[in-house]
Amino acid sequence: MSTRARVVQMEPPAATGGNALLILVGLGVAFLLITALLGAAKTGGPLFNESNLLYVALIFYAGAGALYMGFGVTGVTKYVKVASVATAIGFTANTLAVAHRWYQAGRPPFASIYEMLLSFVWTVAALTLVTEKKLGVKIIGSITMPLAVVCVILMQLLPSEVRPLVPALQSTWLHVHVTLAMLSYAACAVSFALALMFLIKDHFPTETFLALTSGMVSAIYIAIIATRFEKWGGLSVTAWDAKDKSDMFLGRGVRLFVTVPDFGWLFVMAGLAAFVPLAFYVLARVQKNHSYIGIANKAIFIGVLLQVIVLAAFVLRVRDASYPSPFQEGLYPTSLAASPFVLGGLITGVFASLLYLMLLWRRTDLEGLLPSADTLDRVTYKTICVAFPLLTGMIAAGAYWANRTWGSYWSWDPKETWAAITWLVYAGYLHMRVTRGWRGRRAAYFAILGFGVVIFTFLGVTYLLPGLHAYA
Amino acid sequence: MAFDLPSISKRLYKTLANLRTGIVLLILVGIAAALGTIILQRPVTEADQLTAAYSPRTLRLLDRLALTDVFHSWWFLTLLTLLSLSIVLVSIDRFPNAWRFYARPYRKTDSHFRTANPVKVELPVRNAHDGLNAAERAMKKLSWPVERIADGNEVSLYSERHRFSVMAVYLIHASLLLIFLGGIIDGIFGYSGYLMLQKGQTGNVIETRTGAKKTLLFGVKCYSAGQENYADGSPKKWWSKLAVVEGGKEVKTKEIVVNDPLVYRGLRFYQASYGSTGKLDGLKLVATPEGGAGREVILQMNESLDLDPNASVTLAEFIPDFFIRDNQVFKRSDDPVNPAFRLQIKNKATGEQAVQWIFPAYNETSQGQTSNYTFQFRGMQLGYFTGLEVSREPGQWLVWAGCILMGFGLFVAFYMVHMRLWVVAIPDAKGKLVLWIGGQANKNKDRFEQKFIDVVEGIRTELDRASTTPRSAHKDEPELTLVAAK
Numbered sequence: 040m041s042t043r044a045r046v047v048q049m050e051p052p053a054a055t056g057g058n059a060l061l062i063l064v065g066l067g068v069a070f071l072l073i074t075a076l077l078g079a080a081k082t083g084g085p086l087f088n089e090s091n092l093l094y095v096a097l098i099f100y101a102g103a104g105a106l107y108m109g110f111g112v113t114g115v116t117k118y119v120k121v122a123s124v125a126t127a128i129g130f131t132a133n134t135l136a137v138a139h140r141w142y143q144a145g146r147p148p149f150a151s152i153y154e155m156l157l158s159f160v161w162t163v164a165a166l167t168l169v170t171e172k173k174l175g176v177k178i179i180g181s182i183t184m185p186l187a188v189v190c191v192i193l194m195q196l197l198p199s200e201v202r203p204l205v206p207a208l209q210s211t212w213l214h215v216h217v218t219l220a221m222l223s224y225a226a227c228a229v230s231f232a233l234a235l236m237f238l239i240k241d242h243f244p245t246e247t248f249l250a251l252t253s254g255m256v257s258a259i260y261i262a263i264i265a266t267r268f269e270k271w272g273g274l275s276v277t278a279w280d281a282k283d284k285s286d287m288f289l290g291r292g293v294r295l296f297v298t299v300p301d302f303g304w305l306f307v308m309a310g311l312a313a314f315v316p317l318a319f320y321v322l323a324r325v326q327k328n329h330s331y332i333g334i335a336n337k338a339i340f341i342g343v344l345l346q347v348i349v350l351a352a353f354v355l356r357v358r359d360a361s362y363p364s365p366f367q368e369g370l371y372p373t374s375l376a377a378s379p380f381v382l383g384g385l386i387t388g389v390f391a392s393l394l395y396l397m398l399l400w401r402r403t404d405l406e407g408l409l410p411s412a413d414t415l416d417r418v419t420y421k422t423i424c425v426a427f428p429l430l431t432g433m434i435a436a437g438a439y440w441a442n443r444t445w446g447s448y449w450s451w452d453p454k455e456t457w458a459a460i461t462w463l464v465y466a467g468y469l470h471m472r473v474t475r476g477w478r479g480r481r482a483a484y485f486a487i488l489g490f491g492v493v494i495f496t497f498l499g500v501t502y503l504l505p506g507l508h509a510y511a
Numbered sequence: 512m513a514f515d516l517p518s519i520s521k522r523l524y525k526t527l528a529n530l531r532t533g534i535v536l537l538i539l540v541g542i543a544a545a546l547g548t549i550i551l552q553r554p555v556t557e558a559d560q561l562t563a564a565y566s567p568r569t570l571r572l573l574d575r576l577a578l579t580d581v582f583h584s585w586w587f588l589t590l591l592t593l594l595s596l597s598i599v600l601v602s603i604d605r606f607p608n609a610w611r612f613y614a615r616p617y618r619k620t621d622s623h624f625r626t627a628n629p630v631k632v633e634l635p636v637r638n639a640h641d642g643l644n645a646a647e648r649a650m651k652k653l654s655w656p657v658e659r660i661a662d663g664n665e666v667s668l669y670s671e672r673h674r675f676s677v678m679a680v681y682l683i684h685a686s687l688l689l690i691f692l693g694g695i696i697d698g699i700f701g702y703s704g705y706l707m708l709q710k711g712q713t714g715n716v717i718e719t720r721t722g723a724k725k726t727l728l729f730g731v732k733c734y735s736a737g738q739e740n741y742a743d744g745s746p747k748k749w750w751s752k753l754a755v756v757e758g759g760k761e762v763k764t765k766e767i768v769v770n771d772p773l774v775y776r777g778l779r780f781y782q783a784s785y786g787s788t789g790k791l792d793g794l795k796l797v798a799t800p801e802g803g804a805g806r807e808v809i810l811q812m813n814e815s816l817d818l819d820p821n822a823s824v825t826l827a828e829f830i831p832d833f834f835i836r837d838n839q840v841f842k843r844s845d846d847p848v849n850p851a852f853r854l855q856i857k858n859k860a861t862g863e864q865a866v867q868w869i870f871p872a873y874n875e876t877s878q879g880q881t882s883n884y885t886f887q888f889r890g891m892q893l894g895y896f897t898g899l900e901v902s903r904e905p906g907q908w909l910v911w912a913g914c915i916l917m918g919f920g921l922f923v924a925f926y927m928v929h930m931r932l933w934v935v936a937i938p939d940a941k942g943k944l945v946l947w948i949g950g951q952a953n954k955n956k957d958r959f960e961q962k963f964i965d966v967v968e969g970i971r972t973e974l975d976r977a978s979t980t981p982r983s984a985h986k987d988e989p990e991l992t993l994v995a996a997k
Contacts, residue, residue, distance in 0.1 A: 206749055206769035206782075417957075428921040435914040443770050446703060446781040446900040448910060449694065451582040453548040463541045467534055474530055500548070 060109040061121060068102045068125075089143065092136035093157070097191040099129030100164070100184050107181035108393055110401070119177055119408065126171075126180050129187075130164040137161050149217035150208055152501055153197040158217070159497075160190045162225035170229055174418050178408050181397065182232035185390040193383050196376040198285065212440035219436060223429035224493055227465075230422035231490030234483040237415040240406055241479060245399060246320060246332045252395040253317035253339065256346070256388040260310030263381055264303065269365060273298035274306060276357055278364065279377035286377055289366060297362040297371045302352070309349045312342040313388070336399060343392040350385045380498075416479055419486050420472060427465050434458050457496040464489045527593070528600035536594040543590060547581030554580060554720065595691050602684050613678055618660045618669040620933045620949065630960060631949040632967045634974060639936035642946040643668060645977050646934045649969035655932060667935035676927040677953065682920035689913035696906030703902035706780070708733035709788060709894055713756055717901045727901075729757040731773075731780060734764075736897035738785050749785045751897040777903055784898030787847065791829040793892035794852060796869075798824065801883040810854075818884060821860050828853035833870070840868065847893055856884060929953045932966060946970065 075094055106122035109115070137157060140148045148154035167183045170176050238248075267275045275296040278287035287295040316335040323331035357378060361370040375382060398405065409415065437455070442448040449455065468485040471477040477485075526532050550573060551561055561570060561579070570579070577584030617624075625631065636642030643659075646668055650657050655670040704717030704725055715730040736751035748768055755763040755775045765773045773780040791812055798818055799805035808816055810826040817823045832844040833851035840851055852869040871888040930952045939945040948967055952959035 206746060209748075210770045424925045428918070428925060431917060431921060435918070438914070439911070440770075442904075442907065443772065444781070446772070446779060446783070446902040447904070448907060451544075451547060451552075456544045456548045460541045460544055463537050467537050470530065470534060 060106065060113065060115070060118060064102050064105050064109070064121075067105070068098055071098045089136045089139040092132050092139060093191065093194065096129045096132040096136060096160075097188065097195075099125045099132065100187045100191060103129060103180055104184040104188055104390075107178060107184060108397055110178070110181070110397075110404075113401075116404070116408065122180055122184075123168075123171060123177070126164065126167060126184060130161075130168060133157075133161050133164055147214055147217075149213055151198075152498075153194055155217065155221065155497075156190050156194050156197070158221045159224060160187045160194075162221050163187055163190075163228050166225050166229045170233070170418075170422075175410050176233065176236060176415070176418065178405065179229065179232050179236065181394065182235055183228060185394070186228060189383055189386050189390065192386060193379050196379045196382065198376075207444050210440055210443065212436055212443070216433060216436040216440055219429050219433035223426045223433055224497055226422050226426035226429065227461075227490050227493045230419050230426060230486045233415055233419040233422060234486035236409055237412055237419060237483045238480065239398065239402070240409045240412040240415055241483075243480070245402060246323070246335070248395055248398055249332070249335055249339065250317055250320040252391050253313060253315075253320065253335075253342075255391055256313040256342070257310060257317060259384040259388050260306060260313055263384060264306055264310055267381070268303045268306070269298045272301045272304045272307075274302040275299075275365075276362075276373050276381065277377040278371040279374040281372060281374065287371060295364060295366065295371060297364045297373050299356055299360075299362050302356060305349055305352060309342070309345040312338070312345045313392075316342065339392060339395060339399075343389065343396065346385065346389050346392060350382075350389060353382065353385060412479070416482065419483065423465060423468060423486060423489070427462075427469060430458075430462055430465065434462060453500050454496065457492070457500050461489065461492045461496050464492050524600065527597045528604040530601055533594070533597040533601050536590060536597055540587075540590050540594055543581055543587050546578060547587075550578050550581070552580055552582070554583070591691070595688060598684050598687060602681055606681065609677060609681070613674065616669075616671065616674065616931075618658065618933075619662055619667055620935055620947075625935075625937075625947055625949060628949045628951060630951065630963055631947065632963075633939055633945040633947055634967070634971060636936060636944055636946045636974060637978070639666070639944065641977055642936050642944075642974065643934065645973035646946060646948070646970045649973040650932065650934075650966060653966055653969055655966065665935070667933065669934075670932040672930045673923075673927040674929055676923050676929045679920050679924035679927070683917055683924060686913040686916035686920055689916065690910050693906035693909030693913060696909065697904045701902070701904045701906065703900065703904075705783070706731065706899040706901050707896050708736075708751075708899065709896050710735055710792065727778065729755055729762075729775070731899070732756050732761070733897055736785060736895060749782050749897075751782055751785075751899070753780060753899075777905060779902050779904075781900040781902070782897070783900035786896060786898070788894040788896050790894040791826075791891060792894040794826055794829075795889040795891065797887040797889055799885050799887070801885075805887070807889065815857070818856075821858060822884065823857050823859065824884070824886075825855045825857070826852060827855045827866075847891075850891065852888075854886060928955050928959060930959055930962065932963070934970075946974075 072095065075091065075098075103122040103125035106118040106125065110118040110122070137148060140154070140157065144150075148157050163183050164187055167180050167187075170179045269275050275298050278295040278297045279285075280287050289295045315338040319331045319335035319338060323329060323335070354375065357373055358375050359372065361372045363369070364371050410418075434455075437458070438448040441450070441455075464485070468477075468482065468489060471485065472482055551564055553561065565573065573579045577586065581587050620628075634642075636645075643666060647657050647659075650668070650670055655672070658669045660667050660669050702719060702725065704719040706714050706717045708714050708731065710733060713730045713732040715727045717725050717727065719725060732754045734752040734754060736749070738746055739748040739750075741747045750766055750768045752766045753764065753773050754761045755773070763773070763775055767773045767780060767782050769782045772782070794810045796808055796810065797805040798808050800819065808818070808824070810816060810824065812826055812829065815823045815825040828851075830840060830842045830851040831847040832842065832849045833840050834843050835841070840853075843849075849872045850870075852871075854867045854869065856865045856867060857863070858865075867886065869886060869888055871891075931950065933947075933949045935947050936944060937947050939947075948963075948970065950959065950963040950966070
């Protein structure tokens, strides 16, 4: 009970009148749109090109995300309705962006990681709207919209020019394979969001969410620090060749890193701050003293502030600056575009923490908006029933295509192998559910794990374990 | 403990036929596969890359555990075999029950079932005969196939859809085994290798990944091959014109491109690479006699060409990338970036031979010309090779069959619902005659409930109509006979 009391204590003052945030977000969206319009008018380029449309989509997705968060902070249900409208507008802009690129390239946008993300975000937004309208899960966007925003921001950094298809990709099977992949991955994303919603509705303890959030954010920082922390507290980032629009390389496959001096310490600090709540959670569990949870919740608040500072500092220091390299004499330029994954990780961390705060402050309101736990459980299962056959089709189409291109339908390439692992995870889920009667939490854990593997297969393998599947 | 073979095998069977074992194996296969992507694998990495990434001790350990070649290791294959075995045994273990359910459907309800089944409705009727007739009409209208079940004096209706969907799961497991079988057949009988051909060359010896040579029963000839580029210089298309030569005859020709191989006798030839051999295939020159007009000639390596009745020229040497030291021409590399050509001009009348060097990059020819011809460089054609990936996968058809079967099975298992309806006229708790209508679906239960309500509404409408219309209106309707009850 003491948590509840503390929760109430920590709650920020309720917004005066429900419209404050609506006006704020509306103004923000309008301001960004006008700035973008002026920018486009000044350069004299065409107004409705893909990157402008995508920017509009980003603005509206972010606006929707902000409103979902705003709902979390204030509990005004009106925000959810407006957020849904913003999602729909963003989706329209996103559709036009996809169409424009399709028209411009003369082929569906499936040929690079940028184009895949474009299609992925589109499918996620589409499924979000479907889940919201048809299945009545109104606040699913509070998880899928941040995901969409992270993806669109990543896309702004990835090389986006339309490249002609290399010979291996000139196949009808490309379209079959990628369409199935995007559909199934987006369905997995929605099942993940639904599983989280289920846990909320199922009275999954808030402090366990606290531990999970803190653990995840700490993991992100540990991953960054472990791979990027240099001697004397510097932080390495990949050098960027602005002319070629690509990373700089020392040799074949060896990237050139530059070091931002003393910047690593800030990351260590934020990482520690992200870890503190988890430590207090463990302390509370070990000593059975619930008051530590209250401290942990305060710590997460400080953690978010530090994470935002790190994010801002990262953007400011890494954007178009030059730093020395530890491997080669001289100063080399870098850019945000060279570190999409560090940036993506930082933004994901901020969003995850904000989502947790939303849960902490507005859990009852959130639960009020959700359908029954039973419904959520069933809808999660149904989404996976859609995702799994699509996943199977994606692997089969990929195998058939590989057989026509590489001469072998299965070569244990990392991407292939991880797709198979994803398939195994969901196959396990289905077996446990159908024959062992797994319902509720255990099934939800499985759905969450499944999406973790999907994200690793989609993005992780591309950057960490490149193989034959080098296009995306 | 006594060594008891039957008991051990029974235990083994019980363990493997347990779904939990299957799931554990599934997880183990997943972990092993993940390790195989994280640890560098010998078949796809250069040896020096491995030594750079791991210390000798770690590498020795990884090698001993076969972690540097997970996907071909005995323990990974054992895991896969155990998993397949588990799938088979679990399926066998569960099959009899499922088959009983499938082969002998539960058509006639008893009172226990009627109490326990949650989806049910009771409608009051005047007599059993009219009630069942009305129900049958309503169900047929909604295109439910209706069966009349007679048992003694009691007649009831039974209807079901998509009964086969309960067997779909066996279809899926069978298809998985089919795919595994295809993979095993290819692992044992299949092979793959590489064949490099130059223009005009015929080859029948392929080199496998391990470096071993394998001779094919027929040869493949490359007529020509080439590359087309996009405007930005990136490759758009690689192609090769190939012919199959068997017993000295050409039996098949095809122009292959990436994504479209040549298939002959179960062997597939894929366009895998294309490149320059560093050798010359034609030098274009303008030969000008003293005081005469120049003419264009194309020279091949070591072939002599008559310039006039008295003189002939031979391309005697080609150096792709030259340098000069001590007045001698040497080769620096195989890259054709700075070529040099040595021509021999022969005077047929006198038998005199003159030597002339051509260095196109410097736009000059060598000093000390003794022939009465001058030569100007116009262009050169380099020899190229086409790299063909050759593979034989006799099991692939099983794999594709398995994929199609699995797609079908998944569709049936996930989207076809086994729905059942029972209608029987019984007295209700108060002893009044009612039409008991019950239903069951094996999945998607909320959707089924809607369908069930439709059926009930249909029956209610039919019952109302039957009670308001005079009986004579139904004269042409067949009488309900209880023939089966005799």
